[in-house]
Amino acid sequence: MRHLLNPLDFNVEETNRLLDLARDIKDHPGQYAHKCDGKRLATLFYEPSTRTRLSFEAAMMNLGGTVLGFSSAQSSSASKGESVADTIRVVSCYANIVAMRHPKEGAPAVAAQFSRVPVINAGDGGHQHPTQTLADMMTIRQLRGSLENFTIGLCGDLKFGRTVHSLISSLIRYPGVRFVLISPPELRIPDSIREDVLNAHNIEYKEVERLEDVIPELDILYMTRVQKERFFNEDDYLRMKDFYILTESKLALAKKDMYILHPLPRVNEISVDVDKDPRAQYFTQVQYAVYVREALILTLLNLV
């Protein structure tokens, strides 16, 4: 029995197969509408994340399956002090597959250890969020036709942004991917990513402070939120915040076929007038995330 705890749990070949399946689901949804008849997904959300939970539930329903679960720790037995191990042993009796969101890092790995059904990590604190990474990869592949030979700019909070770390670790496995890391000095990628991932694999990358300086060379721009609390002082925040906001005027400098992604929710880092630009693809990304989750459910349940 397999689980998905970390995006690297699937090797390149398995990832490609999953993304192929997701594309087929997108193109022929009718063929998959009853694949999960009689199957049940449990969404165990120990912290609220309505969007991710609805995406998982929509995925299961698109496949003909049913869903049950809880959407916060208060409404679950965790509020009575039940361990993750006990909860998953009980839920294994009700469901065929589980998607778990937990504020503590590694909670889904604990669940997987005691579960009788496949467990999907739907986000564990600042650690991993593999289905977001798979959705990011499907979006890039659909837009560009391939995950090879392109330059991706990652902009904003690269220090605490787990989606950024997972995406870098996943993309270095494909040839010819070049990284431009755009962030304030205090929010640069952690040493573990720079040393153990980029340098260790001889990956081409550069670190810069201003989006404007590099936007013309990008094929994909992956925006993330820069939170005020992450800065050491107010002055730095005020001085730098505009560097990381995508506006129509900055977008005018970009290639005609550069696509903009964002893991959402966005606050103000992409101004709303960018939304109507055909290069803005963050809502496509949301749609593709459902297909990827459908493909994942089918794969883990051995229904393909």
Add this chain to the structure above:
Amino acid sequence: MLNVDKLNNGIVLDHIKAGNAMKLYNFLHLDKLDCEVAIIKNARSRKMGRKDILKIEGGLDLVNLDVIGFVDPDITVNIITDGKIEKKKLTLPKELHNVISCRNPRCITSIEQGLEQVFVLTDEKKKVYRCRYCDEAYTWND
């Protein structure tokens, strides 16, 4: 009295980096054992300049070789049975169960009851052990 020089049945841990004997004493939970233990600190060594030595009276079941390998795989382990000495080679253990604890306050091991602490060797060259659950690397705080 434990005869520090002559041990008929027991374990001698030699070539311990000077200063590490107490660390090893704690990791091996020797304080919880009834057997006699001798700690020799800063002994002269041709190979190392100064070294520590631990002598433990009793059988091999008293110590976890994985723990010694984790602290320092270059330590020489002499097992003495009826006066005969046998040397054991140590390696870095692939996994450690309930030897060290995860220090990441955001890790599930900080709240989950009854969960084993498991660390996995992820980089043999750099001796990096990571928590199986949250991937946090264990760092020595000497």
